Amino acid sequence: MIAARRTPIPDVWLLEPRVFGDARGFFLESYNQRDFEAATGRQANFVQDNHSRSQRGVLRGLHYQIHQPQGKLIRVIEGRIFDVTVNLRRSSPHFGCWTGVVLSAENRHQLWIPEGFAHGFLVLSETADVLYKATDYYAPEHERCLAWDDPTVGVDWPLAGNQPLLSAKDQAGRALAECEVFD
Template sequence: MDYQPLAIPDVVLLTPKVFGDERGFFMETFRHDEFIKHCGNYSFVQDNHSSSGKGILRGLHYQHKQPQGKLVRVTKGEVFDVAVDMRKNSPTFGKWVGEYLSETNKRLMWVPPGFAHGFVVTSDVAEFQYKCTDYYAPGDEYSLLWNDPTVNIVWPVDEHSLKLSAKDAEGRNFADCPFFS
């Protein structure tokens, strides 16, 4: 596995070594000792899987009292995946990074606790899977508005074609969000 810190160095892009032939392929998607060395000493307690159609934007979500780190990947289709630094004392506070994750490139992205996270589906359908470092806590979930002008994420889709949940469409402006110290 190749571990590449992104423009926000705590967010890491993981590219697995894929071994393939006429029968298909094999790849290692997670190895705890290597993950600790490159991303930090985290344990995962919950795995999630979602399926979404083209133009669906999910996020930007985070939990404040029970922050979740997420190791995300796509097993079908393609998404543009985004992490926003919500840590007030960080040199990259309020900045974002985004990467394409797909069944073709097989990359994973580590989004540590303290970040808002979301993605938009750029293929007809996408299967999105992720490991979490803490349990989902419905009363602790916040949504940063996907098109907040302060953060200014450049989504690679026509915003008029986006489909959002009511919760995501009514997300908070960056200035109104609870931050991490």
């Protein structure tokens, strides 16, 4: 069983798997379809698993696919990140709102992000290995990038006065007002 907590944005869930530990180590179910559906009220057909490794200060995102949108189940198996999602569903009362949580190998929490959201994260540890399940395949022709520092969204990244390390794609992210969004 997993414990599930709503974030300030409905449909985005923080999931806490049950961990069985003793002197030998620990065991947890990283994914159980029945428990996921009971916790979130959603059926998800995951078709792709992704793994990224990044160093401290790397900021990846805020990414989304305008066609073939992806729901994502995010977890960290090494290190610590600040994980952010932004609601890009124009019909939602939470359009343009963001939420952020710390995911780490220590807390073993997971974040469920449904389709219609941009996603990104900032690495807080020396390195971080992030795994995520996706409900649709990666389609680079449909990938879009919301500017990580768009003032209208106002994500409060824990940068401690440092500039993040960004890819060229992330440096070219667009303001929310210029982004293609979902109905």
